[in-house]
Amino acid sequence: MNQEEAMLLGTMLGDGCLCRCRTRHGIRNYVVVSGHIKDDNEFLTKLIKPTMFKLFNKTARERRQPDHGKLDIIIQSKELLNYMSNEWGLPIGKCRNRKIKEEFLKHSILMKSIVGGFFATDGSLVITDNNGIIYPRIEFQNISKTLLEQVQHFLSKKVGLKGGGLYKMIREHSIVYRLQYNGKENLLKFSREIGFVNPKNKRKFNGFIDNSRGSLAWLEHRKSLYNAHKLMSFDEKMIK
Numbered sequence: 001m002n003q004e005e006a007m008l009l010g011t012m013l014g015d016g017c018l019c020r021c022r023t024r025h026g027i028r029n030y031v032v033v034s035g036h037i038k039d040d041n042e043f044l045t046k047l048i049k050p051t052m053f054k055l056f057n058k059t060a061r062e063r064r065q066p067d068h069g070k071l072d073i074i075i076q077s078k079e080l081l082n083y084m085s086n087e088w089g090l091p092i093g094k095c096r097n098r099k100i101k102e103e104f105l106k107h108s109i110l111m112k113s114i115v116g117g118f119f120a121t122d123g124s125l126v127i128t129d130n131n132g133i134i135y136p137r138i139e140f141q142n143i144s145k146t147l148l149e150q151v152q153h154f155l156s157k158k159v160g161l162k163g164g165g166l167y168k169m170i171r172e173h174s175i176v177y178r179l180q181y182n183g184k185e186n187l188l189k190f191s192r193e194i195g196f197v198n199p200k201n202k203r204k205f206n207g208f209i210d211n212s213r214g215s216l217a218w219l220e221h222r223k224s225l226y227n228a229h230k231l232m233s234f235d236e237k238m239i240k
Contacts, residue, residue: 001088004051006110007197009088010117011048013100013147018081018092029078035121037064037071043120043198044073056080098144111154112194118151120198125187127208136187136208140179148179159193161186 001009011033012018019030031052035044049060052075063072084090089101104110119140126137142148148166155161162185167178181190187205196202 001104001110003109003113005055005088006104006113007117007120008048008051008055009084009090009100009104010114010119011121012084012088012090012117013098013114014118014121014123014142016090016121017094018085018090020081020092028076029081031075031077031080031084033073033121035071037066037069039200040121040198041071043200044071046199047197049073096143097146098142099146100150105150105154108154108158111158115151115154116194116197119194119196120201123201125196125201125204125208127204134208134211135182136184138181138187138190141176143174143176145177148177152179155181155190155194159189161189 012031015034017030017032017034019032021028021030033044033048035041045062049062052058052060052073056075056077058075058077058080060073060075063074065071081092085092089099091098100111100114104114119138122142123138123140126139128135128137140148140151145166145168152164152166156164161181162183164179164181167180169176169178181187187208191205196205
């Protein structure tokens, strides 16, 4: 598995589905990635669709459902469905116990891409204003507790994010789990180590850096605590 495949695996773990359906024409096999028709349009059509073609030489079709605010990227292929199921460990159909295969958990570089793809679909950057202080929070939401526990372990133990609360929620009579990391330090480390592959998250991150009170002074302070060369390249990328 390469990093592009790992990113796509993370995306599938978030809002992807392997669907095997019985129709009047026989059994049909579909690989589907879903998102918001507007917010995720650029990510799905400009990144995921071309990546699928590059990796598997298969052209995905787009299905737009404006009434539901939904955009699907779809490939009909029994071969691809079986590959993603057997090699990547993705379940066929809906499953509350999705998880990352053990062999992938051992490779930090692949895990960074998997988590990046997962965040692109089931993650969000939440910005709150607490009495004039802009406060960021990284969140993941998914129905699989096991999957979020794997992500939590990697981000906390391997990447070095601090905190990391896992919460159980009831949403529309269903159980959903939320993993969150609070604060600027976690956000910047996540950006540096994982990054944002969905353009909507990149824009929100850049907006936070541009608009948060005292952000440039705070970044200057961080330069004294991190390796100067690495941090300088990171700061320049954020401030542009």
